[in-house]
Amino acid sequence: MDHTQQNRHDEGLLAAIAGVADAAAADVSADDLLHRLVEATVAHLDVDGAGVVAGVAGDLRLVHVSDDGTGAAETLQERLAEGPCHDAALFDVEVVVDDLHDPVQTAWPSYVDAALAAGWASVVAVPLQCAGRSWGVLDVYRRATGTWQQHELHWLRVLGHLAASYLALAADRDDARRARQALQHASTHDALTGLPNRVLIFDRLEHALSQARRRGRCVTVLFVDLDRFKAVNDTFGHAAGDRVLATVAAQLGAQLREGDTLGRLSGDEFVVVCDDLPADARERQRDVDALLARLRDALGRPVRLDDVDVVVSASTGVAHSSADSTAEDLLAAADAAMYRAKHPQRNQPTPGASLRDLERHLARALPEHRLRLHHQPITDATGAVRAVEALLRWEHPTRGLLPAGEFIDLAEHSGMVVAFGRWVAHEACAQLARWRARCGAGAPDTVYVNVSARELADPDLGRSLEAAAHRHGLTPADLGVEVLEESFTDPMVLPGLHDLQRRGHPLSIDDFGTGYSSLARLVDLPVRTVKVDKAIVRGITAAPGGDSRSRALLDAVLTVAAGLDVEVVAEGVESAAQAEVLLTAGCHHLQGFHCGRPVPADELEHRLGVAVTAGRTGAHPVRPG
Template sequence: MTGALAELATAASGQADPEDLLKHLVDITTEHLDVDGAGVMINDGELLRFVHADRADVGSAEKLQQLMQEGPCHDALLFHVDVVVDDLHDPVQTAWPEFVQRVLEEGFRSVIAVPLISRGRVWGVLDLYRREAGTWGQQELQWAHLLAHVAVSYLVMAADRAQALQAQQELAHAGTHDGLTGLPNRTLLFDRLEHALHAARRHQRTVAVFFIDLDRFKAVNDTLGHAAGDTVLATVATRMNASLRQEDTLARLAGDEFVLLCEDLPRASSGGPGDGGEVDRHVHAVTSRLRRALARPVHVAGVDLMVGATIGVALSEEHPSADDLLAAADEAMYRAKRDSRVKQGIRDEQHGRGGVIGLTEVSRGSAGGGAGGSAGVAARSAQRPGRHLERQLAQALTHDQLQVHYQPITEPGGGVHAVEALLRWQHPQRGLLPAARFVDLAVDTGLIVEIGRWVIDETCAQMSRWRRELRRGAPYSAYVNLSARELVDPALTTTLATALRTHDLHAQQLGLEVVEDSFSNPEVLPVLQEQEHRGHPLSIDDFGTGYSSLSRLVELPVQMAKIDRSFIAGLGHDPRRRALVDAVVTVATSLDLQVIAEGVETAAQASQVTDAGCHYLQGFHCGHPQPAEALTAQWAA
């Protein structure tokens, strides 16, 4: 038995997968125990699957159990106990008649099924067969249990190892692929583009980059909702990818922008674009395939949408950098879009019944190392500050340029009740930018989802640090702002739960703040109901200025309402403002909402909103938005 256990340990330490380990268990069992045959089954989601037997006749009996899902093996799985049959020929034995008949035909008279149990579940079953009838001895059963116990321990270890490896692979995949479409993301695209350019220089080949921008995609989101927009993006991505060569790379850059990388093409002809060279023929073939992929309507939300795109192409005719080549393709795409508008007048796109009809326009550009290369691209990018800022924002998170500042939410007496997490961007040229300067861009491009996940984790990490360092002096909760796009993200619940678990917080310590306009999206309400059920406090920002009517507010599962700062401004000298604040507070409290007065900048305003019945105050009078380190030092002092 020592030798048998050593063999199992050797198999497990050799990185054997679960099925290989079970095969070793069968072979070791038949070698060291007094049996005439052995087989093993694995539990695949409460169903038994045959893995291995030492003999063909045993394998026949095991496969029958798999087919019928009955027999001693199945009972051992079902009841978590040994199933011992000393004599299958005994007339008293009436269970599993087909299995008994098969085993007797194969020449066996006795069988025992030993479940492999660990962590409260059966991982598999070891079946032992004898040709002679007779009682299984206590010591034999103990030895079988010992082997089974050791084997299942190693089996669990192997399963954990496999699960950890899979999680590691999924994490690595998530870091390099877009979560919605499954395509490579910006990080992987640039890695492959750099590699392709290096190889092209070495082998005198050409790299082509296609910048693909869907036409009027924002209209799809605005009219049919973000879920419909996601369906369109995923469908279009699948169709375009299916039309390409296996060696081509189609990536989702951001929002409705895709980039196609075609590498290892022949050198461009000296005559330049449009001279009928082989590269031009390849570009034409690719754009034709993309047109056909985009020609079929996408059925979503009960309508058929015709999705158009504008495409810009750039070739590595000299020795550009990856940034330069991509920027040249981007510029070519915008030139094609501009030319299309000129040709069509004001009818850039036409609206047809049930969808948006767009034309696929193509323009060529190139990037090189001389005039018209990186310097030209930089100049053209400067002419489009919005596009340039968009590209910079996409890199801000990976370059550690984003920050979270925190503004206190205080009680009327001055004690800190909570904080609001406020996003900031430390722009390398423009300095510290507030969220209002770039959050709309993040929403439009889809970057807001990834940025929002980072804000949630960063805020939870800081709350955990405050709890350790300040104890009772720490704020009770932190509120993070979520757009409608983030609220309908399918991974939101997982993101919140993971952040709370990682930083040892409760749901009550992480509040979610949304503006009233978010409720115009019908998908938001059930999401808020779910998060409220999970324990997150919910707050309405800009209360009284947005979408919700009184009847609508009754449906909302929120606990806090933040009076918009426009109501607070001028309280000291305009009695109508005080009447308006009183009215908003009355409405909110009648709905069992606690009220936060936002934009409190003076002691007089603080006194008036407190007299009006506001439960909490926020504004420069209570505290400016600051980095966490500054607030920690202030509160500690």
């Protein structure tokens, strides 16, 4: 090679390197960089064709070939997994073939036939290596046979190494880009369902409100809260609960209009943002009703967990935007509407208060020692107090003492009910122990605490109740548990009931005769006591001779209970006439204002002490009333 040819060769090499460098500087992908490598090689070096593959031996992928018939030979290498390219990658060496006609220089007959048919006579395969990794192989071809000179091979190695270095940089850049994208996605999406999270929901809601104001349209938010989802977690495990959430998310998302946003706010709470709805209330409601119907149908499809089909229901609140709505206002309004739908006629805040205010105060009830217990006696035929029901009260900072009916559903919805229940069990056991120490034989035999379906689904309930009794020197037989009859609509409560019964806690069904349980179901329930609902008690003495249906139901309950050795308590007893009728009919115990109102422990203790004194002096027991 003379001086002029050498200069031309060097200039070509520099131009090839510059082409690859320009591609790397342009922040192109790794595949695009390999495309540029092939184009620069053919354009500036003394070769007739080139091709490049990416990957390692055994898993090579053809990326690019020059437009000169190179494709046939390169494609065959990829398909047959043989040829100079595969050997270069497999043995980590460059493969040089001066003459493809010479069988001594080749060991790939199928490849050689294809290369010769395409007009190629010699080939060099240069591995692209950098940072201890093989990024692929560069193949260069000539149509004429002839020895590849050492300086040519040297510059091919230089070009290949440089390209591999740029590939490593491009790969690092791609990894960093993907990491940034993944981090950004994780900060705005829920990891389990892939749905927008609270951050992205608010962002899209604000954008939707802005657009709606400009266009004179409306935005509607649906707040969807799954019912009794904690019971699914407690019964089937959190992995199964995650599968339910992911399935529900997919089912709900498939029902939305194009442009609507479904997000997961937290836990079992989902939000749907319906953008660009009509301003006319009637038209808008028609669209929303259609969507709600589709969502209900979707939720009605069972989710398969192992060999069990679980049907998930939900409570949904709807809120529509106004001209000055903010994202926070609209979401809070939908949340409040959902809560009203889940708990109709319960836990309504006073005028000027909000559910969020009520929940915020309630969250401080335990740490600020604002929970109280009142106790209502359960008496026998003589009027003696045989048991008490511990009733939770909350000393609200501004509204005073509130009964459980005004806040317990909110506590259950927010998850606070479990902690409240444990506090009640501890305090009830402590008080019974004090009464026994101070009143002796006058103390009640049993103190009953109310337990919700959500608490019964907690696998730790039995252990916590047993521990509360033992801590105060009591046995599980001293601590009874009351469950509302309506709780039996939830199949998750039965395992909890059986666990409590095995531990020795007396079990009682409250409000019996008005809800789910039939008389026959008493056979399956591990209960010691049923409480006849106050509506039946009122019916017995509502008119002269009483209501025949109420009396028939009471007689049926008493008959079945006698056969099952279950005691019957009549609750809601408000008069001596009711007490006499109920005792004559065969009720074992009475509860109600006639027998004693719910009072703080010290007030009831005075009555228990008087009863003890009366017993010691031979006087008749004190009748309540």
